[in-house]
Amino acid sequence: MTTSLQTRFRIGGMDCASCAAKINTAVLRMPKVEEVSVSVTGGTMTVKHSAGADVAEIEKKVSSLGFTIAPIVAKRAAKVQEHNHAGLLGDAPAPAPKEWEGGEALHGHAHGPGEGPWWRGRKGRLTLSAGAALVVAYGVGHLFPQIETYAFVIAMFVGLIPIARRAIMAAFAGTPFSIEMLMTIAAVGALIINATEEAAAVVFLFLVGELLEGVAAGKARDSIKALAALVPKTALLEENDKIREVPADSLAVGSIILVRPGDRISADGVIVSGECAIDEAPVTGESVPVQKGVDATVFAGTVNGDAALRVEVTATAEDNTIARVVKLVEEAQESKAPTERFIDRFSKYYTPGVVAVAALVAVLPPIMVGASWSEWGYKGLAILLIGCPCALVISTPAAIAASLSAGARKGLLMKGGAVLEGLGKLTAVALDKTGTLTEGKPKVTDLVPFGKSGPETLRLAAALEVGSSHPLALAILAKAEEDGIEIPAASHSKALGGKGVTAVIDGEEVFFGSPKAAAERTSIGMAHSRMITALNDEGKTVSVLVAGSTLAGAIAMRDEPRPDAVAGLKALAGAGIRTVMLTGDNKRTATAIGAQLGIEVRAELMPEDKQRIVGDLKKEGFVVGKVGDGINDAPALAAADIGIAMGGGTDVALETADAAVLHGRVGDVARMVELSKRTMRNIFQNIGMALGLKAVFLVTTIIGVTGLWPAILADTGATVLVTMNALRLLRPVR
The missing domain is CATH 3.30.70.100 (Alpha-Beta Plaits)
Incomplete structure (x- = not known):
């Protein structure tokens, strides 16, 4: 094989x-x-x-x-990447070559981003030359009327020869009905019927239209390249107790870099010393700077606050978050949406059809009713120009590319036009609980005083948990730090398997653990038991503190919903989308979280159960989206019409999904849906403009109101209008 x-x-x-x-x-x-x-x-x-x-x-x-x-040659990382914080697909591409091999383009569209001002490109120079030749022809014709025709013929050929050359090369390569071929036929036809002035003007206007297309396309291309430009070119490398400036793309995984206050971070990494607020808006769109300290992840291109940081590099330049986002968007732009594929198929028949109609308009009236060959030949040439399919063909990809770029700049990544189009058709969304609707880590929700005050209970519990990496212990230590509690020293610490932990604090033995284990050490009254049960019914884990033989207090913890979860689910409901929580967690906890969020709950599920439920929803007629972040979500993500991975999720979830929300905000799922609907509205507007203008000028040409000049403006003007309308999608996603 x-x-x-x-x-x-x-x-x-x-x-x-x-x-x-x-x-x-x-x-x-x-x-x-x-x-x-x-x-x-x-x-x-x-x-x-x-x-x-x-x-x-x-x-x-x-x-x-x-x-x-x-x-585009993919570079390999200098070392094995141990921490993939970007979580996107595939190998990142090598930076685009600064200069292309092979000299200047023969094709007219030579203007593009990074190539300097438009007038320095080959197309710009050709357009200026054709314009100058046209002006000279008008001057010569005014001064020497007897050679006016020859002057316009020469002016026409200045622009037409490169166009005709491209048309011939395209025909040999399998595209006989190219826009260049239509333009060449129209110009030569105009020459035959002695409309030399119009022929020269039409060729010039055609070149101007193509130049404007290039400028508009450059703007769309620049939108994603601007993201890549966020990463600094240099970095301060710490090596052998010395700091030296090195190229950022030479950094290897494991290197330590110094990031000064106010500098952009030059690589993805983990903070090894220092603490400050990081402005992540350039990469994630997060409007508020995020406070980060030791062991926190930072991204290339984000801006350091007011303190120096030492950062261990976790990804090479070719593998950092921005490089992967750029690669994903570029690959996504090559993946066509269903609407785009339909337009492509339609245009294959549309262009030859236009040629046939133009030919019939040119020959039938003279043959059948004896009309003027010159008049109807002129109209046929105008129809040929009106029928150029550029505006129609670009209507969909321009809008999709702009949307993919706009979404990527806000952390909304979609793997192609089909995904972008499909998001707007969702009628049901199934969401994982842990790490998707919730933060994915427990937080202290209640400090319950029994024999001691809440702060004192927290102080003693924190002393017992110092040094532990258990999620519940980390939640208690984080709460103590948040409340500014000074943690006392503990001695003779001992972990009791499945029960809790004991230690001596301030000369007294203290126990912290499960209510059942606490009941073995002291009596828990009925009122206290009811309070603990009520907290359990809310889906909270309760640990009890016993100081000596006294029931001191209790601490309740729970994996709390993300701050925007309620608003995000309401936004989905407002869009007419049914939402359901799918979780492997116990029914009591899931039900409590579901009630808080106002969402339908399916709990205690295995991965295959989640996949089955997604399949059941599809059988009921729903177009289903699945949002998740873990390995156990992968089967359901693959089974859904659109799988969406939550930021910070596993590589398996991100690989399986069709889209990714880098911020981890529930509301971003609704933003993706809205972006999809906005894009489809834009596409239909574009198609309407493209076909509408052609229809108007087709009628006015046949009845003799308009001619070759308006015809070429109908084509190039429509193309520019469609492209500029699509670029409106580059406005920030709210």
């Missing part, structure tokens, strides 16, 4: 849908190529091929169409 390989390329000079279509068609026709995915806005191409495919020939073929091309 032949093993399939996958190679990714960065394509230069590709700024419109027709560019992508030409590349896709040409490469797909090559030997041993199985599948091609091209992203206009990402400027990338992924080719799936057999081992015997000639990659060099693929590059040569794309170059022959007038584009520049360079492979």
Whole structure:
């Protein structure tokens, strides 16, 4: 059996849908190529091929169409990555080459991000040259009317020759009905019927429209590249008790870097010393700086506050959070949505159909009713230009690319247009409890005084738990730190398996553990027992403190809901989406949390139970989304129509899911749904504009109101309008 390989390329000079279509068609026709995915806005191409495919020939073929091309080679980390805090898919790509090999593009769309001002690109220079030639032609025609026709012919050929060359190359590569071919036919036809002035003007306007397309596409591309630019180019490496500045992309896993106050952090890592507020807004969109100290995770590109930090690097430059986000978005842009695939199929028949209609308009009236060949030939050429499919074909991918970029900048990652489109169709969402609806770690909820006060109970319990890594112990120590309690020293500490812990504090033996074990040491009154039972019924774990022979107090703990869980679930309900909690936790705790959140509960579930329930919901006719963060969520994530991994989850959950919420906010699930609906509205607006303008100009051309000039404006103008409308989606996700 032949093993399939996958190679990714960065394509230069590709700024419109027709560019992508030409590349896709040409490469797909090559030997041993199985599948091609091209992203206009990402400027990338992924080719799936057999081992015997000639990659060099693929590059040569794309170059022959007038584009520049360079492979995207994944770099390997210098050391094995031990902590994957990014939790995204696959290997991160190498940084895009700063300069493309192969010289300038033959293709007209030479303007792009990072290539300098538009007038320095080949397309910019060609447009300016064609414009200057047109101005000169008008001047010559005014001064020397007898050679006016020749002046406009020369002006037309200044712009048309490069266009015609691209049209011929595309035809040989399998795309005979390219926009360049339609433009060439229209210009030559105008020349034949002696409309030389209009022919020259139309060629110039066509070049202006393509240039505007390039600028608009560049804006969409810049939106995600701006994210990559957040990571500093240099870092302060601590080595052998000395600090030296090194390139950030040379940092190895395990290196220690110094981050000064106010500096951007140059790598993903873990704080080994120092504490301050970190501004994570550039990466996660979190509006409030997050206080972080030793052992806390930090991300490349975030901004240090007012204290120096020493950070141990946990991911190389190619594997950090931002690099993985950029890679995921680029790959997602190559994955077409159902609507986009439909438009692609439609355009394959649409363009030849336009050519046929234009030909019929040009020849039928003269043949059948003796109308003027010149008049109807002119109208046929105008229809040819009106029918160019660029605006229609770009209507969907432009909107999807803008949405994927906007979502990524806010920590909402979606693996392609199909996922983005599908999110808006969800009618039911099943959510895991621990780590998804809740924080995933217990917190102290109640300090219950019996023989001693609440703070004193906490003080003694904290003394017993010092040094323990048990989640409940950490919750107690965190509460003591939060309340500013000074923890006393404990001696003769002893852990009692399954019961609790004892130690001597201030000369007195103190026990802290389960109510049952406490009852073996002292009497627990009926009122106290009822209080403990009531806390248990709320899904809380209760530990009791006994000082000497006195019942001192109790501490209740529970894995509490995320701060935005209630609001997030209400937002989903407001969108008409049914929500249900699926958890392996005990029914009592799950029911208590469910009542607090106002959500339907299914508890004590195994992974296969969660998968089955998702399947049952789908059988009932729901379009189901599943949100989870653990290994036990993976089967259900895979079974759902859309699987969404919660930030901080396991790699298995993130690999299995179709989308990821990096912040871990429940409300972000509703934001994803709203972004999807907003995107689909934008797509329908784009399609409406593209077809509407064409319909209007088609009618006005046939009745003789408009001609070649408005025709080309109908095409290029619609393309620019559609692209700019799609770019509105780059506005921040609320």
